[in-house]
Amino acid sequence: MNKYFTFTGLGIFIIGFFVFVGSLTMSDYQLSEIIIKDQGEGEKYTALMESSKSMMGVTYQSNIAFINDLRTTIENANNSIIEKYSISMDLAAKISERAGEDEKFIYKQSIIDELLPAVDEASTYQNKSLKDYTGWMEGKKYSTKEALTKELTGSIQSINNAISYQIAFDSYSAKNLVFSITKASSLGILKGNLKLWLFLSFGLMIIGAFTYFYGTYSDVPAGIKNNQIFMDAITNKGWLGVALGTFMIAFYIFLYFYPEYLTNWVLLMDPISYKLNGGPASHWFLYGFLYTLAVGVMGIRMILKYRHNTYQIIRTISVILFQTAFAFIIPEILAALNKPAIDFKNIWPLDYDFFYSYNLNELMESGFLGWFMLGWGLALIIIAVPVITYFFGKRWYCSWVCGCGGLAETLGDPFRQLSNKSLKAWKIERWMIYSVLIFAIINTGAVLYTFFTGSYSLLGISTESIKTSYGFLISSMFTGVIGTGFYPLMGNRVWCRFGCPLAAYLGIVQRFKSRFRITTNGGQCISCGNCSTYCEMGIDVRWYAQRGQNIVRSSCVGCGICSAVCPRGVLRLENGPEKDRLNVPELIGNESL
Amino acid sequence: MKNIVIIGNGISGITAARNIRKLSDHKITVISAETDHFFSRTALMYIYMGHMKYEHTKPYEDWFWEKNKINLVRGLVSSVDTFQKKVHLKNTGEIEYDILILGVGSKPNKFGWPGQGLNGVQGMYSYQNLENIEIYTKNIDHAVIVGGGLIGIELAEMLLSRNIRVTFLVREKSFWNIILPPEESEMINRHIREHHIDLRLETELKEIVSDNDGRVRAIITGDGEEMLCQFVGLTAGVSPNIDFLKDSNINVQRGIVVNKYFETNIPDVYAIGDCAQFETPLPDRRPIEQVWYTGRMHGETLARTICGEKTAYKPGPWFNSAKFLDIEYQVYGIINNHLKEDEDQIYWEHENGKHAIRIVYNESTLKLIGINLMGVRYRHDVIDRWLKDGIEVKNVISNLKKANFDPEFYKEYEDEIMNIYNSKFPNDQLNSTSKRGLLAVFTN
Numbered sequence A: 001m002n003k004y005f006t007f008t009g010l011g012i013f014i015i016g017f018f019v020f021v022g023s024l025t026m027s028d029y030q031l032s033e034i035i036i037k038d039q040g041e042g043e044k045y046t047a048l049m050e051s052s053k054s055m056m057g058v059t060y061q062s063n064i065a066f067i068n069d070l071r072t073t074i075e076n077a078n079n080s081i082i083e084k085y086s087i088s089m090d091l092a093a094k095i096s097e098r099a100g101e102d103e104k105f106i107y108k109q110s111i112i113d114e115l116l117p118a119v120d121e122a123s124t125y126q127n128k129s130l131k132d133y134t135g136w137m138e139g140k141k142y143s144t145k146e147a148l149t150k151e152l153t154g155s156i157q158s159i160n161n162a163i164s165y166q167i168a169f170d171s172y173s174a175k176n177l178v179f180s181i182t183k184a185s186s187l188g189i190l191k192g193n194l195k196l197w198l199f200l201s202f203g204l205m206i207i208g209a210f211t212y213f214y215g216t217y218s219d220v221p222a223g224i225k226n227n228q229i230f231m232d233a234i235t236n237k238g239w240l241g242v243a244l245g246t247f248m249i250a251f252y253i254f255l256y257f258y259p260e261y262l263t264n265w266v267l268l269m270d271p272i273s274y275k276l277n278g279g280p281a282s283h284w285f286l287y288g289f290l291y292t293l294a295v296g297v298m299g300i301r302m303i304l305k306y307r308h309n310t311y312q313i314i315r316t317i318s319v320i321l322f323q324t325a326f327a328f329i330i331p332e333i334l335a336a337l338n339k340p341a342i343d344f345k346n347i348w349p350l351d352y353d354f355f356y357s358y359n360l361n362e363l364m365e366s367g368f369l370g371w372f373m374l375g376w377g378l379a380l381i382i383i384a385v386p387v388i389t390y391f392f393g394k395r396w397y398c399s400w401v402c403g404c405g406g407l408a409e410t411l412g413d414p415f416r417q418l419s420n421k422s423l424k425a426w427k428i429e430r431w432m433i434y435s436v437l438i439f440a441i442i443n444t445g446a447v448l449y450t451f452f453t454g455s456y457s458l459l460g461i462s463t464e465s466i467k468t469s470y471g472f473l474i475s476s477m478f479t480g481v482i483g484t485g486f487y488p489l490m491g492n493r494v495w496c497r498f499g500c501p502l503a504a505y506l507g508i509v510q511r512f513k514s515r516f517r518i519t520t521n522g523g524q525c526i527s528c529g530n531c532s533t534y535c536e537m538g539i540d541v542r543w544y545a546q547r548g549q550n551i552v553r554s555s556c557v558g559c560g561i562c563s564a565v566c567p568r569g570v571l572r573l574e575n576g577p578e579k580d581r582l583n584v585p586e587l588i589g590n591e592s593l
Numbered sequence B: 001m002k003n004i005v006i007i008g009n010g011i012s013g014i015t016a017a018r019n020i021r022k023l024s025d026h027k028i029t030v031i032s033a034e035t036d037h038f039f040s041r042t043a044l045m046y047i048y049m050g051h052m053k054y055e056h057t058k059p060y061e062d063w064f065w066e067k068n069k070i071n072l073v074r075g076l077v078s079s080v081d082t083f084q085k086k087v088h089l090k091n092t093g094e095i096e097y098d099i100l101i102l103g104v105g106s107k108p109n110k111f112g113w114p115g116q117g118l119n120g121v122q123g124m125y126s127y128q129n130l131e132n133i134e135i136y137t138k139n140i141d142h143a144v145i146v147g148g149g150l151i152g153i154e155l156a157e158m159l160l161s162r163n164i165r166v167t168f169l170v171r172e173k174s175f176w177n178i179i180l181p182p183e184e185s186e187m188i189n190r191h192i193r194e195h196h197i198d199l200r201l202e203t204e205l206k207e208i209v210s211d212n213d214g215r216v217r218a219i220i221t222g223d224g225e226e227m228l229c230q231f232v233g234l235t236a237g238v239s240p241n242i243d244f245l246k247d248s249n250i251n252v253q254r255g256i257v258v259n260k261y262f263e264t265n266i267p268d269v270y271a272i273g274d275c276a277q278f279e280t281p282l283p284d285r286r287p288i289e290q291v292w293y294t295g296r297m298h299g300e301t302l303a304r305t306i307c308g309e310k311t312a313y314k315p316g317p318w319f320n321s322a323k324f325l326d327i328e329y330q331v332y333g334i335i336n337n338h339l340k341e342d343e344d345q346i347y348w349e350h351e352n353g354k355h356a357i358r359i360v361y362n363e364s365t366l367k368l369i370g371i372n373l374m375g376v377r378y379r380h381d382v383i384d385r386w387l388k389d390g391i392e393v394k395n396v397i398s399n400l401k402k403a404n405f406d407p408e409f410y411k412e413y414e415d416e417i418m419n420i421y422n423s424k425f426p427n428d429q430l431n432s433t434s435k436r437g438l439l440a441v442f443t444n
């Protein structure tokens, strides 16, 4: 280890990191009419322009205050629209009264034209909506005045409620609006010098990281060097590990739920985004860039660390390439070409929204390419998974191709030893992962049901609510917040081990119909425990090795690290005949028995 | 149901306990002074280096023992009374037995060097030794290791991991050359120096010098050179840990004397593992076997005898393995440091000097005797079969790829070895045939 380089590298990295985090506070914010104009046209934007008057020209030093005011502004715009378009509740009674004049309480739509004539924009809308909502009541006879009033009141309420998402900003577009206005309203040193700040944050972090790697690996002979891992605060759940975990969890929560606070980071991405797809960056672009960068930089670290191990080198190059090309660059290019921006290596059910109607519709409307993408996705599920897994085990995907696996094997490598190896953890794992698989199947079944039948209710359950719960619980909370945020606390494969439904599917194939196994080498095991300790999936490899039993486990992702760290050459990842895969445990060497 | 007491929770004692439990319902008690639970002694170095914690070195989870009704007692046995069939624990009473198994392991050798009892002078065998090493090597800058064997080089690697300068005194002309042939031994000499360890061959320890507080200050070598240091590691071999048996009537010499059934001179008392000394050593074997694998085999075998099926110890072909810093070592069969009278060999070494394969065979019958591997992994089951079947070197060479156990995508060297064979046997040319690697998926 060359201390000068490691210290310098660490120093540069930390400066870059602080610039990066600090950049979140580096802008001022000022709203202008042009910005509002750029957002769109129509009634609600006019209302927004009106309600945002008080913000115009005011310079905000913090995005928190700006975003608060902006939210209020949008709310005010919505309120004014709602006020304008709402039908007065009195109308119900008035209509009943009118209908009761000949003591029969027969409902007639002509009364609407009488009491609520369409004279201007608002009354036209009200008149039309009320007619739409009450069309079925035409000519219906009510026994009392109250009964008719009640029916009408319900309709008016529904109409009034719908204004907020039909004419005004619904909660989804309000959220996007806050993000894009905040981003556009940024002013100051950051926005003026994006490339400089890009260098001072990402540039320094990258230079620092490589300098650190150089210092760590350059003058040390190649070999397994896990020195101090269990003494280091960052890799042994010390304060640094907890701090890093907290940072990553916070990052995911902001990214998924409050991206408007991260607009400065997104701004930093603009120069890159323009180069790649000709447009400005979104927060998903930011995420893709960070992800790819992490896989790339930490992937190079992985290669340096295991530079004596060809399997690790090739495998790591593979995950870096798949992430960079398939997950990042190709989708960006497709988007720039106005084609469906899919990730060709993502497979259902990990790709949980593959069967969502918006995806199916988009693919089916995109001509030959779209149909090809649809067929490709189906072929991956039906053919590639079973066939390739039969020949090579699930590793072909989990530790060679997959993005989640790619991040785990690169950024996550320093944390692999933190996975729990107990029998209890294994039990919990099996319960959880198969539950998620079932949940994913139900979710997909429900959305397909809706897609084909148009009905939003399946056995009395709303398909939308299944979809929303899956999106929140599994795809946001589990995959992102827990799956990655918990790297420094529970190891780097929390998601892959406990949650990923695709891993569950691949695992079933691997366990029951595959040529893959980890062979143990006769009687050579000394029960040292390195293999189990460094198994990111929490497999107690030693338990098998020390009794001479091949390791055939559904969860094994075939990363090959057990084999690498074994000091006695006991373990080998192999594809071979199925016949002797599940061998009788035997320790060679004792002929007495 | 018999009352079986085992002293020692190392690999030999624990394997005996586990196998007795598999085969019977006997009452089993395991006594150890060292730790509450069985851990892997071979992994001690990794605890110090921070690759693992003590927890990780336990091959079985803590609930395992109770579930399998193996009763664990922590305590030091101070003496054994074979007349009353009792063992006495220091301070904590006594335990009766019907059958006593001694798996008490070894202790580091100390050869009466002046100053060997000073603070900061340590052997490395037990968990307690490791704790002391931890204490005595805090913030130090220079350490001296005495004794060039497997534990010595492990200790050197440990200290390096804490950035401590290491001087390594080796009495022999070359590292571990009582076992390793010259080329392999020289390879390790080079590798030790590559790691910036100050390797002093043909250098002995004469004396350890104290400072005013009874802590090591320096050592003096056989040539009279004084070296300042704050820690001295004594790793000049181990010997059976049997002092507490001196006053018993169990027959001990260097170790506890046993026959091929592990029976001592006293009925119902057995000894296994590092502490057992075979009355009549097996052919080509040592009287005291001090490795993990033999400890395990002793335990497996004795369990049979105890559970009613009297079984003699009959190990298969010898094998062993180790790791010298970054270079892995495996041996199958008996490879001596120099060829014997009727032996011949094929030796290949990679140009980077970090991989070597040595195949020794009988000069006249051409039958395989053993294979030595540096920086290459081979399959135990394949070579074990070859050795037992006594196949000829020609067949070994033509099938060598089948024995390769290196990870996928590693470079294979078997063709180069075949070339050496071909030039050595010009009348018997072999051709490379069998495939391995990714394409083999579709062929086998």
Ligand SMILES: Cc1cc2nc3c(=O)[nH]c(=O)nc-3n(C[C@H](O)[C@H](O)[C@H](O)COP(=O)(O)OP(=O)(O)OC[C@H]3O[C@@H](n4cnc5c(N)ncnc54)[C@H](O)[C@@H]3O)c2cc1C
Pocket: A526, B007, B008, B009, B010, B011, B012, B013, B031, B032, B033, B034, B035, B041, B042, B043, B044, B045, B075, B076, B077, B078, B103, B104, B105, B106, B124, B125, B126, B151, B154, B241, B244, B272, B273, B274, B275, B289, B290, B291, B292, B293, B295, B321, B322
């Ligand atoms: C650092 C190191 C690395 C090694 N690496 C390897 C390797 O890589 N490969 C290999 O094959 N071998 C290796 N060995 C050797 C191997 O570990 C031993 O051969 C093996 O552990 C011996 O096992 P055992 O069961 O005979 O005794 P031990 O493991 O020594 O167990 C004996 C136990 O009995 C206890 N005990 C002894 N006397 C008493 C008493 N009076 N009262 C109570 N308890 C008592 C001891 O405290 C100890 O816990 C290594 C040894 C060391 C020290």
Ligand code: SF4
Pocket: A524, A525, A526, A527, A528, A529, A530, A531, A532, A541, A542, A545, A546, A565, A566, A567, A568, A569, A570, A571
């Ligand atoms: S790392 Fe190797 S020697 Fe150690 S327990 Fe695992 S298989 Fe056995």
